[in-house]
Amino acid sequence: MADIVLDKVSKKFPDGTVAVAEVDLEIADGEFVILVGPSGCGKSTTLNMIAGLEDISSGELRIAGEKVNDKAPRERDIAMVFQSYALYPNMTVRENMAFPLRLAKLDKETINQKVDEAAKVLELTALLDRKPANLSGGQRQRVAMGRAIVRQPKAFLMDEPLSNLDAKLRVQMRTVVSRLQKQLGTTTVYVTHDQTEAMTLGDRVVIMRGGAIQQVGPPQELYDHPRNLFVAGFIGSPSMNFLHAAVEDGKLKTALGDVPIGERVRRELEGADAPRELILGIRPEHFEDAELIDDETRRRGMEFDAPVEIVESMGSDKYVYFTVEGERASAAELEELAADAGADFSGGGSNLVTRLSAESPVAEGQNRRVWFNLEKIHLFDPTNGRNLTLHEGRAAGALGD
Amino acid sequence: MSVNATPAGADVAADETATGTAGRHAAVPAQRSGRAPKTPLSENKRAERKLGWLLCAPAALVMLLVTAYPILYSIWLSLQRFDLRFPAEREFIGLENYVTVLTNEFWWTAFGVTMLITVVTVAVELVLGMGLALIMHRTLVGRGIVRTAALIPYGIVTVVAAFSWRYAWTPGTGYLANVFGEGAPLTERASSLAIVMLAEIWKTTPFMALLLMAGLALVPEDLLKAASTDGATAWQRFTKVMLPVMKPAILVALLFRTLDAFRVFDNIYVLTAGANETSSVSMIAYNNLIRGLNLGIGSTMSVLIFLTVAIIAFVFVKLFGTAAPGSDDGERR
């Protein structure tokens, strides 16, 4: 077990692609860190550099305090789990799991004992004599896990280990991974595409974009206090709503009405080069049916009327989609997110996703009065994506002083 | 074959229910055991099989017309005393020709020479070809040039190449004649055979490399990465991961080359013309059939060569489980 430190680590491929740019990251001993980001942002490359499967172009990588830039993978004592499982097709499950131990020249008895132990933990005992070709996806995945844990390495590196499984199995395996990591307490770096995995699995989440780290922190912190537009849009499902907001007379003109701004944001906007146009971000759960709000809560927000487009009843609450007039928010980050997420951001007009209480009698086609929480609003600078409402790492909403 | 008999199959079903994907993989064992149980085929399956036969039929028909007739005709000839110099003595003699050939020491010498050439050239080609394939697979810059350069020997007509070897080894004019001291290497048995094998290897190693490179492409990159992180050295990755995964491709390459090498003819014909007991079986069959005009004995030898080749192919396919590379390999093991 060990800590992993990336010190200005960069990767430039021979063809000139800079896949990872000056990444600084400290992973504590026993920590479970998730790397997320859109496709091609350099997650796998980062992981491969930690594993030693890719050379580091510049910067320093330390495992357990020792610089390992020039060490071969087998000298780093890390175990890796691949999306494709990478099981040796010519070996049985037992042989697959024993392979790293055999290479480490352990004696037969110890090998057998360790394999049996790992097999028991992962419920693979009955399958030990099968070949990988005769296993289901979930079983193969568990064998790949088994091969990683038998050796008690310094760290686990996992590159989208669950993304080849169907949804149900993925949920199951997620808990297996989580439990296993807690039990073993091994430092883990886990690459994923999946929102839910990122939010639920790790101690800390690292969000990457174009080879650079955007923000590092516990999942809830990233969710509540995104440092920039990209993080805000990437984390959360359904994702944050983004609206165009024009600064006029100390107010924000938006499709939801005139939004007042607090002292601090006002000061930010007073500078000569301050943007006159902002992007307002608000998460679906910060809306509520205006009928269901008590006066105390009402005072903290604003209300608007809009036609209801679609109602999705989830049982516990309702996802209600509104169309609102007005300009669409536009920024490079949003386009990138849209490209990665498919249709999420690309709807026509301004689409608003809200999460209302299940008690709301809202129906499709009607006009509905909706309240939203001003304290939970984020304001972003469209030119650089910076979150203007953030103060000392905390988001204070539009009204913050 | 059918690794999964009933108990294992039942196990799959049980386990699948447990992990919540029942049915998705349960069908595999049944399909795998293929020919064992004669379960009635579904309508769909039968139609599919019929279509398969229909699609093969034209090719199979042409094959039969082109190859079956000559094969049957040589078998017929091999059962007769039939020497074109004495056409009047033509007569059906059963297996007498076979007795004549199989008790003849020239036949067995040639057989030994052929075997020697086959085993040595195929073994050396395998090693060299593997090295070449690895180089071609790994080179990043000038990939096209490297591959083209490696394939040049294979592109040259064998007879032409053989002549250039012959001139190279000819005393007085050849640039290689004196590398092993004075003397004419092509006039001694051992050195002649060595030169024949050298020419063969030089010529067909690229072909071997090409087949093996197709096999290398079958080894997933992730597998080698996994082996690296599991602690394997480069050599261990090669022997414990690459070779086993490539096995089907290697076997196919070996089969092709063995069959080819066993019929070695052109190089010997040009380099030694069979002098000093360097004839291969193909050479003496040719000598009897075309030069000696003894159709009976010549055909007998041809049939024997055909049988040997068939046995080699049978051994490869049945005993080593050679299959087309990339076909479901889980099935054969």
Ligand SMILES: Nc1ncnc2c1ncn2[C@@H]1O[C@H](COP(=O)(O)OP(=O)(O)OP(=O)(O)O)[C@@H](O)[C@H]1O
């Ligand atoms: N061998 C290579 N040569 C050149 N560029 C490469 C190479 N491998 C990866 N890249 C580039 O580096 C960038 C990062 O790739 P990487 O595989 O790390 O992305 P990723 O975040 O893992 O994406 P995904 O989520 O799709 O797996 C990509 O733009 C990719 O095109």
Ligand SMILES: [Mg+2]
């Ligand atoms: Mg990747």
